[in-house]
Amino acid sequence: MSGRENAEFKNALRDIASHAHSLDSPFDRVRCAEWVRKLISLPDDNLETAKVRNEYAQLLRIQVRNRLIHGPFGSSPPDSHIGLCSLPEALGAMIGHQIPFLPRTGRIQPVLHHKSPDGRAYISAKQIPGGGVFVYMAVSPDGLE
Structure with missing residues (x-):
């Protein structure tokens, strides 16, 4: 933490x-x-x-x-x-x-999220409704914090 x-x-x-x-x-x-x-x-x-x-x-x-x-x-x-x-x-x-005519939302949660122990890399993947996957990756030489 x-x-x-x-x-x-x-x-x-x-x-x-x-x-x-x-x-x-x-x-x-x-x-x-x-x-x-x-x-x-x-x-x-x-x-x-x-x-x-x-x-x-x-x-x-x-x-x-x-x-x-x-x-x-x-x-x-x-x-x-x-x-x-x-x-x-x-x-x-x-x-x-x-607003009752909006579609109901579900839980927003990535399929996968992981931060490296040294804080230099982070990856998150989330499924897109209807097919596909959104992936975000960040890498830093000094760490993310």
């Missing part, structure tokens, strides 16, 4: 804490606290979970600074023992519920 993701998360939490009191609605302040508790409870032992946690924290940070909680934060977070789906998945599902 990278220290950069943890530092980014801690900075977002500090910013949320310093601006949460300015939310107009007491319900929004409670919901904000619930989401912060949920995000803190997520394990940070792998990079994917940390990235999902940071995506939610950054969006909550923006919303709290603008003094308006909406989107996935409009309701309470899922149960504490359930992890969060990625933010794009959650937003896609939310839009799908609001």
Whole structure:
């Protein structure tokens, strides 16, 4: 687990804490606290979970600074023992519920993703609906972090 993701998360939490009191609605302040508790409870032992946690924290940070909680934060977070789906998945599902004629979205997940132990290479492959595979590969002489 990278220290950069943890530092980014801690900075977002500090910013949320310093601006949460300015939310107009007491319900929004409670919901904000619930989401912060949920995000803190997520394990940070792998990079994917940390990235999902940071995506939610950054969006909550923006919303709290603008003094308006909406989107996935409009309701309470899922149960504490359930992890969060990625933010794009959650937003896609939310839009799908609001616009009924859009096709339903499924889980967004690569078929394969792997980072080399030294951090110099990354490969991800995802199946394209209707046939085919999308492959992304990155190589760096200095490492990806």
